[in-house]
Amino acid sequence: MAEINNFIKTIMENDLREGKVDHIATRFPPEPNAYLHIGHARAIINDFELSMAFNGTTNLRFDDTNPVNEGAEYVDGIIADLKWLGYVPTNVFFGSDYFEKTYEKAILLIKKGLAYVDDLSQEETTAYRGTLTEPGKNSPYRDRSVEENLRLFQEMRDGKYADGEKTLRAKIDMASPNINMRDPVMYRILHKEHHRQGNKWCIYPMYDFAHPLQDSFEGITHSLCSIEYDNHRPLYDWFIEKCEMENVPHQYEWGRLNITNTIMSKRYLRQLVEGGYVTGYDDPRMPTLVGLRRKGFTASSIKEFILYTGLSRINSTTEASNLDHFLMEDQKLVAPRYMAVFDPLPIVIDNYPDGQVEWFDASNNMENLEMGTHKIAFSKNLYIDRDDFVEVKPNKKWKRLALDSEVRLMNSYFVKAVSVEKDENGKITLVHCTYDPATRSGLDFKERKPNGTIQFCEASTCKPVTFNLFDVLIFDETEETKGLSFIERLNNDSWQTKNGFVEVAAKDVQPGDHFQLMRNGYYCVDKLSTGDNLVFNRTCSLKSSFTPNN
């Protein structure tokens, strides 16, 4: 695996060398309200790999301070995804486990005159906050006595007030040019059952207050997050200082990673699932880890992709070909290579004996002979891909079958097309060919060169397969679809189905198995495959300068 190397690693090295820290402790803090996607993978991989690079630790901490959308199903999903990626957290914590300690720190702030209970309504709070260009103004409740604040805050906890009736706010500076510092809310009242705490609490701490404390409680040294929290760092440091935290963590930010034509926002992904536009979070078009996995991406390909993509403070959008490259690199030497046809065109070898089936040995992977061989069948009746035949060669670069032209059928013989049969619409229904026994695979025939090499399936032994072809992860954007909502852009072309065949040797694959269908690219057996009902998802296409029209 690639070695991690980025600006945060440099920061850690410097901190270690300068004695600012004597170890590295990171954390991955997902909110358990959605499935993880490829964007999270960047955070996960960096959090873990960075600490591992220094023999440090990485905690998994569920940031469950808002009970509204959070649920146990997501906790299990996130743990499963982490496991799939190959990471075992040093510890698993829940932000809600610290509610009591967090509460005590709030009390401390009140006692120090740095926090107060506010009676302003949500609308009033917004109005008092000012705007981007105008300073805010102090709440009339800002100067309550410590005693009164203590009593009121206790009453908030005791459930004496309705949702939204009061908040606890940090007393900082309502005129700060950084709006996050304008007396941020620390606690809100929410009479809502929590997935772990039940109804124990009716006040919940806000992210800005809870997060730095949680990091400190756990002894995190480097708290990594995405760049939009840059504005929050002064507040993070303020709480750490004013709460007199023993451990002093520091926050570092990196830019978010997007992939072209891919929806990455949790909110939109949820919309796609709940609106029934996709089949679920593991729909192979989804950029979720479960979706990518079902489509055929491997954990190591995703890791390599993230590591090679690097890290900076820029929000970037990388091309999907980047991800594909690492899947191919990962699978090239380990995926068995089988032959398949996607749009079957029957051919008959006129000079081959009727009823005879011949078996050849084919390498499972021509670039990795250690993978051994499998048997492939050959007979008079075969299928080739419709794309692999044309009556008249369109140009001299055509490397497939054409009338009066000879190609090698992979792993077997040279065949020459001699005539075609067509239906009333002019569609080719059968291609008559002849074969040359002297060109049998393995005989090292050198007398003449074929036009090219194509795949085939033997008609009596091959297995029917449904191929799911995905051209894009989520949607394709064209001139016509630009400006439409992402749901409107989720066009039918994002999931094409083809019914074709695969050679007999590939029939024993299991859901989740990966392989290459020669020139057609990399595939993964879908979880819906059962017995002879095979469904293959295309993970990615191979590079090819060929298009059917050239």
Place this chain on the structure above:
RNA sequence: UGGGGUGUAGCCAAGUGGUAAGGCAAGAGACUUUGACUCUCUUAUGCACAGGUCCGAUCCCUGUCACCCCAGCCA
């Protein structure tokens, strides 16, 4: 028109006061029982722009422009 962040090739991304790594993509060629793979070669006199300092600037300074983030009792 407040504050913060960021601009290095089509896309990512290193780098540094001393003459622009690497990957992806793209193009050319070789090889080939996959138009794949592999191999070879090509791709920024240029680091958002304009000035300035300096023997020398992508790096330091000044100004300008562009994009992103912030006005949740979300995270």
